[in-house]
Amino acid sequence: MKKVIAALASIAMAGSLVSCGSGSAPETESAPETKVSDTNKTIGIAMPTQDLVRWNNDGEYLKKQFESVGYNVILTYSDNDAAKQNNDILSLISEDVDLLLIAAVDGNEAAKNLDGAKEKDIPVVAYDRLIMNTDALTYYISFDNSAVGKLQGEFVKENLDLDNAPGHFNIEFVGGDSGDNNAKYFFSGAYDTLADYIKSGKLVIKSGKDSFEKVATKDWASDNAKKNMESTLDAYYTDEQLDAVICANDSTALGVSQALESKYSGSNDVIITGQDGDLENLRNIVDGKQSMTVYKNLDDEAAVAFEVCRQILDGGVPAASLVDSLPAEVTYDTGSYNNGKKYIQSYLLTPYVVTKDNLQLLVQTGLYKWDSDKKYLESAT
Ligand code: GAL
Numbered sequence: 001m002k003k004v005i006a007a008l009a010s011i012a013m014a015g016s017l018v019s020c021g022s023g024s025a026p027e028t029e030s031a032p033e034t035k036v037s038d039t040n041k042t043i044g045i046a047m048p049t050q051d052l053v054r055w056n057n058d059g060e061y062l063k064k065q066f067e068s069v070g071y072n073v074i075l076t077y078s079d080n081d082a083a084k085q086n087n088d089i090l091s092l093i094s095e096d097v098d099l100l101l102i103a104a105v106d107g108n109e110a111a112k113n114l115d116g117a118k119e120k121d122i123p124v125v126a127y128d129r130l131i132m133n134t135d136a137l138t139y140y141i142s143f144d145n146s147a148v149g150k151l152q153g154e155f156v157k158e159n160l161d162l163d164n165a166p167g168h169f170n171i172e173f174v175g176g177d178s179g180d181n182n183a184k185y186f187f188s189g190a191y192d193t194l195a196d197y198i199k200s201g202k203l204v205i206k207s208g209k210d211s212f213e214k215v216a217t218k219d220w221a222s223d224n225a226k227k228n229m230e231s232t233l234d235a236y237y238t239d240e241q242l243d244a245v246i247c248a249n250d251s252t253a254l255g256v257s258q259a260l261e262s263k264y265s266g267s268n269d270v271i272i273t274g275q276d277g278d279l280e281n282l283r284n285i286v287d288g289k290q291s292m293t294v295y296k297n298l299d300d301e302a303a304v305a306f307e308v309c310r311q312i313l314d315g316g317v318p319a320a321s322l323v324d325s326l327p328a329e330v331t332y333d334t335g336s337y338n339n340g341k342k343y344i345q346s347y348l349l350t351p352y353v354v355t356k357d358n359l360q361l362l363v364q365t366g367l368y369k370w371d372s373d374k375k376y377l378e379s380a381t
Contacts, residue, residue, distance in 0.1 A: 044100045045062055049105070057299075062101070069310070074097065090113050118136040125141065128142050134341060140346040149193070153194045153246065162197050171242075171244045172229075177217060187215065217255075227255075246273050253281055257289045260272075285354070331348045333347075336348075
């Protein structure tokens, strides 16, 4: 299994497919040793929404992990509604949970009720998305968010052969939700990678939407991404070729590919990036409707979160040395994520690129089991 995963990483890094970070892809045979806890502790997990595939996977996996070693779990989803999530957090605090693990709907809003957690000495860990402006937060578990954008930018650079191809290319950016701190990192990771080409005119953003604020997509919703892309196509691409769209994640990429299907009359294949490896997007990659996704092994992210939380619950203080025993490739970072109050100790996992050429390996490694999708998997070999 390890070898196959390593192959996935090396395929991702070969040729025009670029992986970020050093070394191999995340370990997937995570299985942290399953020592049953003799405590009767309860973890409160607050997830943003069930509308997106990934948060369902994260939530289920985390719940199972914690329960398998004897912890109780209260898992909440908040319909992407920051006020609802704050109520969920309040009730978790009033239940006297022993630890809060939060993937915030909105990184600023989520801070509002955390003083209560601090008063009760309930440790707060940010999952995937940073929580801003609170000193109640101690740890942050995520992927290297800038690297995600960088991988998307490099993919476009390589596939348009920007250093050698003649003429110019037209590109658009589609960002994530403005309340999600990660979304800014994804955008700047991609934009900065391509900035020199934009400056030199090799890449042209015909819409002029060249900042995160101009391209943010409310709630990361496919419908919103579709609507925004349709108006961009109507306004700027009726007679012009569009060459690439950097979509921050898979839900926005879905909306963009639908908009292209309904409104774009050019005959070229438009490069579309994504992030997450959602099922529908993997199908689109096989069908040629999306070019790549930045794959994040969510089981690994959850497994790392689990190990960090478990150490806290056992009275430990997770630090750099924990990295060696973590079931994935992780960097311990204390100088990248400042939440406005302090630098947050972060455990950052490595993302990597999945395309039609290496997607099959996700199945071979057991990361995906899609009996009903067999035709896609077979056609990807
Ligand atoms: C981000 C997360 C991504 C993506 C997005 C949409 O914060 O890192 O993986 O899922 O939210 O929910």
